[in-house]
Amino acid sequence: MNDKQNKEITSRDKDFAKWYTxxxxxxxxxxxxxxxxxxxxxxxxxxxxxxxxxxxxxxxxETGHVNVYMPLLIxxxxxxxxxxxxxxxxxxxxxxxxxxxxxxxxRLCIRPTSETLFSDYxxxxxxxxxxxxxxxNQWCNVLRWEKETRPxxxxxxxxxxxxxxxxxxxxxxxxxxxxxxxxxxxxxxxYLAIPSIxxxxxxKEKFAGAExxxxxxxxxxxxVALQSGTSHYFGQKFxxxxxxxxxxxxxxxxxxxxTSWGVTTRMIGALIMVHSDDYGLVLPPKIAPKKVVIIPIxxxxxxxxxxxxxxxxxxxxxxxxxxxxxxxxxxxxxxEAEVNGIPVRIEIGKRDLEKGIITLAxxxxxxxxxxxxxxxxxxxxxxxxxxxxxDMYDRALRRREEMTYTVTDLEQFKxxxxxxxxxxxxxWCGDSKCEEKIKEIRGCKSRCIPFEEEKVDDKCIxxxxxxxxxxxWGIQY
Amino acid sequence: MNDKQNKEITSRDKDFAKWYTxxxxxxxxxxxxxxxxxxxxxxxxxxxxxxxxxxxxxxxxETGHVNVYMPLLIxxxxxxxxxxxxxxxxxxxxxxxxxxxxxxxxRLCIRPTSETLFSDYxxxxxxxxxxxxxxxNQWCNVLRWEKETRPxxxxxxxxxxxxxxxxxxxxxxxxxxxxxxxxxxxxxxxYLAIPSIxxxxxxKEKFAGAExxxxxxxxxxxxVALQSGTSHYFGQKFxxxxxxxxxxxxxxxxxxxxTSWGVTTRMIGALIMVHSDDYGLVLPPKIAPKKVVIIPIxxxxxxxxxxxxxxxxxxxxxxxxxxxxxxxxxxxxxxEAEVNGIPVRIEIGKRDLEKGIITLAxxxxxxxxxxxxxxxxxxxxxxxxxxxxxDMYDRALRRREEMTYTVTDLEQFKxxxxxxxxxxxxxWCGDSKCEEKIKEIRGCKSRCIPFEEEKVDDKCIxxxxxxxxxxxWGIQY
Numbered sequence: 020m021n022d023k024q025n026k027e028i029t030s031r032d033k034d035f036a037k038w039y040t041x042x043x044x045x046x047x048x049x050x051x052x053x054x055x056x057x058x059x060x061x062x063x064x065x066x067x068x069x070x071x072x073x074x075x076x077x078x079x080x081e082t083g084h085v086n087v088y089m090p091l092l093i094x095x096x097x098x099x100x101x102x103x104x105x106x107x108x109x110x111x112x113x114x115x116x117x118x119x120x121x122x123x124x125x126r127l128c129i130r131p132t133s134e135t136l137f138s139d140y141x142x143x144x145x146x147x148x149x150x151x152x153x154x155x156n157q158w159c160n161v162l163r164w165e166k167e168t169r170p171x172x173x174x175x176x177x178x179x180x181x182x183x184x185x186x187x188x189x190x191x192x193x194x195x196x197x198x199x200x201x202x203x204x205x206x207x208x209x210y211l212a213i214p215s216i217x218x219x220x221x222x223k224e225k226f227a228g229a230e231x232x233x234x235x236x237x238x239x240x241x242x243v244a245l246q247s248g249t250s251h252y253f254g255q256k257f258x259x260x261x262x263x264x265x266x267x268x269x270x271x272x273x274x275x276x277x278t279s280w281g282v283t284t285r286m287i288g289a290l291i292m293v294h295s296d297d298y299g300l301v302l303p304p305k306i307a308p309k310k311v312v313i314i315p316i317x318x319x320x321x322x323x324x325x326x327x328x329x330x331x332x333x334x335x336x337x338x339x340x341x342x343x344x345x346x347x348x349x350x351x352x353x354x355e356a357e358v359n360g361i362p363v364r365i366e367i368g369k370r371d372l373e374k375g376i377i378t379l380a381x382x383x384x385x386x387x388x389x390x391x392x393x394x395x396x397x398x399x400x401x402x403x404x405x406x407x408x409x410d411m412y413d414r415a416l417r418r419r420e421e422m423t424y425t426v427t428d429l430e431q432f433k434x435x436x437x438x439x440x441x442x443x444x445x446x447w448c449g450d451s452k453c454e455e456k457i458k459e460i461r462g463c464k465s466r467c468i469p470f471e472e473e474k475v476d477d478k479c480i481x482x483x484x485x486x487x488x489x490x491x492w493g494i495q496y
Numbered sequence: 497m498n499d500k501q502n503k504e505i506t507s508r509d510k511d512f513a514k515w516y517t518x519x520x521x522x523x524x525x526x527x528x529x530x531x532x533x534x535x536x537x538x539x540x541x542x543x544x545x546x547x548x549x550x551x552x553x554x555x556x557x558e559t560g561h562v563n564v565y566m567p568l569l570i571x572x573x574x575x576x577x578x579x580x581x582x583x584x585x586x587x588x589x590x591x592x593x594x595x596x597x598x599x600x601x602x603r604l605c606i607r608p609t610s611e612t613l614f615s616d617y618x619x620x621x622x623x624x625x626x627x628x629x630x631x632x633n634q635w636c637n638v639l640r641w642e643k644e645t646r647p648x649x650x651x652x653x654x655x656x657x658x659x660x661x662x663x664x665x666x667x668x669x670x671x672x673x674x675x676x677x678x679x680x681x682x683x684x685x686x687y688l689a690i691p692s693i694x695x696x697x698x699x700k701e702k703f704a705g706a707e708x709x710x711x712x713x714x715x716x717x718x719x720v721a722l723q724s725g726t727s728h729y730f731g732q733k734f735x736x737x738x739x740x741x742x743x744x745x746x747x748x749x750x751x752x753x754x755t756s757w758g759v760t761t762r763m764i765g766a767l768i769m770v771h772s773d774d775y776g777l778v779l780p781p782k783i784a785p786k787k788v789v790i791i792p793i794x795x796x797x798x799x800x801x802x803x804x805x806x807x808x809x810x811x812x813x814x815x816x817x818x819x820x821x822x823x824x825x826x827x828x829x830x831x832e833a834e835v836n837g838i839p840v841r842i843e844i845g846k847r848d849l850e851k852g853i854i855t856l857a858x859x860x861x862x863x864x865x866x867x868x869x870x871x872x873x874x875x876x877x878x879x880x881x882x883x884x885x886x887d888m889y890d891r892a893l894r895r896r897e898e899m900t901y902t903v904t905d906l907e908q909f910k911x912x913x914x915x916x917x918x919x920x921x922x923x924w925c926g927d928s929k930c931e932e933k934i935k936e937i938r939g940c941k942s943r944c945i946p947f948e949e950e951k952v953d954d955k956c957i958x959x960x961x962x963x964x965x966x967x968x969w970g971i972q973y
Contacts, residue, residue, distance in 0.1 A: 059566055059613075065563050085542075115590045118589075176567055
């Protein structure tokens with residue numbers, strides 16, 4: 020194909036924001052609803068979330084976690100027990116004040132997150148070290164009263180999982196915080212083909228109520244950063260605020276240590292902004308709900324029979340495939356499969372069949388190759404899917420590296436952020452006043468203090484005082 | 497074991513309501529939360545829901561349905577478009593009136609059900625017969641402001657799936673309504689081992705806004721009926737109210753036909769009330785998250801090694817099993833496995849091992865049998881699980897039959913409902929005034945007009961006028 024792009028999609032390099040919403044629309048991932056700030060997750064979008072859920076849920080269970088479900092509504096007095104959390108979330112919650120035709124005596128908040136409910140539950144069910152640890156997770160909807168919303172990236176209601184664990188010792192809780200961060204990071208690398216970076220949030224950027232927050236940060240095609248998953252260590256903050264006391268091994272009362280960690284439907288936004296192009300959605304095979312589309316060209320019986328033969332073989336081997344035998348034209352079907360991000364397309368035409376060949380097209384590079392009809396289709400497709408998965412990661416990594424800058428001079432910092440943003444590595448003294456100064460540059464924030472320590476200068480890029488650590492900075496969604 | 501019951505559990509025959517809440521508590525299925533009328537789904541309870549979800553989700557997908565997700569909140573004006581639905585639900589919804597520290601201009605209702613949102617979405621996305629049918633389903637939480645609540649049976653927030661489909665023709669929509677009802681009914685019979693009855697609701701008992709409602713009705717151990725799943729045919733009611741117009745095959749504007757259907761976490765309540773006993777939960781193997789517990793008695797290496805050998809074989813063959821190697825006493829472990837409703841228990845003791853035998857105990861009948869240690873454990877357990885599943889269904893069916901009465905006399909009807917309730921079959925003239933009269937008898941309601949037609953008399957049991965059809969009546973949860 021020589022066409023430069025799908026006509027319904029704005030060019031990514033021309034107007035990234037418009038390109039993004041075009042992809043969401045034409046790939047039928049989500050649509051705006053008449054509930055302000057809330058989106059409808061359409062079948063194609065929700066199927067990606069289901070795939071994410073099934074992979075992560077298995078990883079959580081393999082590491083000993085079990086699922087539970089806490090109420091949607093939190094009584095105001097319960098929410099107010101932990102001061103920092105309330106302060107962080109109070110400006111962005113929705114309140115239920117009427118129920119069953121009556122005004123309520125106490126307002127109920129729709130959960131923006133569930134630390135309060137889990138802590139309240141732990142307080143009533145944990146009494147001995149024998150009850151510890153509890154490794155709980157919950158898949159649910161949450162609500163935050165955002166002003167500006169964009170599908171998947173920021174919306175009033177979103178879907179997520181929130182893990183909430185409670186432990187006897189500090190060491191165990193800290194290990195859990197790190198373990199779950201690593202599960203997220205592996206998931207980004209292995210499944211989403213996104214070369215994320217892990218590190219610790221600064222005091223200013225950590226979760227309200229946490230002692231510290233670990234984060235998974237990813238860089239989008241346009242150089243904007245996306246916080247893509249977080250894991251919080253709470254120490255005894257919540258156990259003290261909610262009076263979760265237990266008898267320890269020395270038969271003395273003690274407060275346990277807690278963590279929480281979560282990823283959201285925002286990951287779908289990350290997938291789009293890292294991988295997709297002007298032809299539509301591009302999905303890494305391991306997260307694509309449908310991996311292969313088979314398109315028979317014409318109504319020839321031999322063609323259809325081969326299509327069904329391939330379909331059966333691919334599905335039987337666990338490669339989710341389907342045939343598009345609608346009455347649309349082949350060109351239309353090709354374009355639709357591209358827009359929807361189906362990783363591999365198999366084209367079977369009568370004339371090619373006479374030559375004994377069929378065509379495999381990969382979505383990521385749009386390259387086509389011909390193979391003999393009597394090929395081992397499962398093997399060919401499997402290899403191709405692996406290639407796509409690896410190549411997508413490699414390309415994303417190269418782009419991230421190209422868009423990662425190391426600077427020791429504030430003017431240079433400003434220049435980069437103002438002209439071609441990305442991850443900017445620069446030294447920091449640890450003072451939040453210097454963080455504030457950086458924020459004046461297009462709202463640029465500290466993304467994280469990366470686990471991979473690095474020293475590029477002796478002094479803080481803002482104040483020139485001795486530097487404490489290297490920080491990765493960036494503009495964020 | 498000679499003990500008559502678990503001491504923490506009230507006898508089922510003595511106080512059924514207390515017995516029910518005892519089971520919920522001691523089997524750690526759910527617990528009360530500090531959010532009034534809402535429960536915490538604990539790991540054991542939520543795992544049953546996950547099992548139900550995975551089975552039903554597969555059946556929905558096999559029949560061409562796809563999952564989507566609509567917003568939690570419904571603007572008041574959108575809710576009010578279909579008059580009957582509003583009237584039915586308005587008294588039992590919760591309203592969000594404040595968001596992000598501000599009073600909202602328009603109240604938002606927390607979804608009690610999502611016909612309005614699906615209809616609104618269909619109106620904006622369907623324009624041609626080529627867009628039909630849409631076979632959508634959604635797994636989510638809903639809220640209804642109930643006054644009296646009981647775990648799983650009736651709570652302000654509950655979890656469910658709601659299918660919402662839209663079709664070109666009346667015939668197709670009606671077939672869908674029936675198809676989904678049958679999927680529910682099969683699920684009750686095959687997986688939950690509950691001999692449910694299917695039929696049509698009377699005009700008075702149908703869903704607000706539906707043209708008619710099909711229902712799955714089950715009878716609990718105490719003779720009380722539970723509406724366990726419903727499938728509604730809407731005709732063009734919603735498509736007209738929400739102006740879902742499309743160009744039909746004759747190129748004319750027309751209104752499509754809709755259905756909706758749902759089952760909820762209430763099914764967990766049904767499982768408890770049909771099958772469980774004074775020793776705790778009893779679960780049909782096909783719905784039990786864990787099917788087998790292996791209990792090694794003592795710390796003997798040979799015992800432990802055999803336990804692990806069995807564990808590996810059972811899990812490898814898809815029979816979810818676990819070893820209880822905690823430091824509790826064997827008796828305690830046996831009781832705990834019983835309370836939690838693990839269908840099969842394998843006991844391995846050193847002395848028995850010397851004799852070359854182990855013990856299999858089935859939870860439903862509490863019978864034990866001995867088998868040789870070199871037995872094909874997977875085969876033995878598989879057969880036992882099948883026996884349990886079948887026997888549980890058969891027992892529940894016998895009980896239902898024993899508690900189903902056919903009457904032609906109103907005094908006899910009252911006597912049954914007042915002394916030993918159950919399903920009561922009696923003829924009805926079709927007049928809702930006669931239904932009202934029946935309701936005066938302990939709130940007894942028509943459960944359904946069963947699909948299996950029957951005629952036991954010529955005249956209505958209330959007014960004596962010519963009878964139109966047989967109705968199954970019962971006291972309900």
